[in-house]
Amino acid sequence: MDRGLILRDVAISKDGAPLLSVSHAIAAGEVLTVMGPSGVGKSTLLAFVTGTLAADFKATGQVTLDGQDITHAPAHQRRVGILFQDDLLFPHLSVGANLAFGLKAGGNMAERKAKIKEAMAEVGLEGFEDRDPATLSGGQKTRIALMRMLLSEPCALLLDEPFSRLDAARRAQVRDMVFDRAKARGLPVLMVTHDADDAQAAGGEIIQLR
Structure with a gap:
């Protein structure tokens, strides 16, 4: 698969203790959801993909995007977009x-x-x-x-529980809009969440971390 985001044998540890391991290919326009409670390393996985992993974590494995190895590329050259819980707009x-x-x-x-x-x-x-x-x-x-x-113009989209602060009335609407825009642009999406409704709405495969 040339297009898409591939996590190949990715393993992350802290202080010598294994935190998580993921090996998965996310095709263009598809969503992979990684679920689990707080503290299991969901956001740490996104940090590895974006090139912002903190120094106290150790990671092995490979990340490729549209056929290019970006594992060790500078963060600003990876063409990976991310949405967080907070909108981070400039006030x-x-x-x-x-x-x-x-x-x-x-x-x-x-x-x-x-x-x-x-x-x-x-x-x-x-x-x-x-x-x-x-x-x-x-x-x-x-x-x-x-x-x-x-x-x-990113080539992949990462979602770090961006819907968690929205009320129920807005959550489904905004969530559907995000997934629709990503699919229309052919972006592979990696979402981390602890919310089962978000995972089901994504419509893709789900990995459960414990």
Whole structure:
């Protein structure tokens, strides 16, 4: 499989004690969910994939993305997008400026503004460009964080329980939107969660950590 995200014999330990081991191929447009309670290493696995693993952890194995070995590549060169529990929007920037931060360098001002406007429309937030992020609801913030990440044109998407802070009414809506956008773009998705509803909604394979 050339396209997709492959975790090949990945094993992570801390202080000599094994934490987790995963070996799995995630095809383009598919979702792999890793479930388990807090403390079993779910977020640590994502840190290894993004190249941000803390020094007190030891990891072995290989990560390939679209046929390229990214195991030891610098984090900024991996083209892996990630959404966290917190939206991490920049509070001192407008909504539009937050989205502009995700855009790749290049293009004139008109082209960049058009991409931002298109992104806002895609998630039903037309006309929100000048809004202060503090005025947005939790679901709106998650949508903006998603589009900012997608504007950076990643080749894979990682989800670190990004729906856990949303109320029940918004959770299913935002969750479906995230999975739909990822599938439409052909992105392999690796999600970690402790929520069974999120895992079922993802529709892919599930790995249970204990």
